[in-house]
Amino acid sequence: MSIEITHVRFGSTPHTHEAIVKYKWREIESGDVGENDKPSLVAWVDKPNALAFVGSGASRVRVGSVHPDSGQPYLRTYADKTWTNNLLSLPTF
16 A cells, blocks of 8 residues: 655644654545554554655655654655655645
């Protein structure tokens, strides 16, 4: 299954990747929509066949999980072998 993350919800300011607490997404194959909290979506992204993206077409960027030495895991986009901030540019809900 592949999803496109479309919206984020922040739990505090400043708005950082670590402060995102919830994600809205659309399943790419079926068009179904849903939302998950951060721990649930991180666990899903960590599964072997799970693919998450931000954007579509030529601007599609892969989403990966970051597991810091201290603190909770979180999601971040990864493009051209560099961690990027595409999730922070999404609309909020």
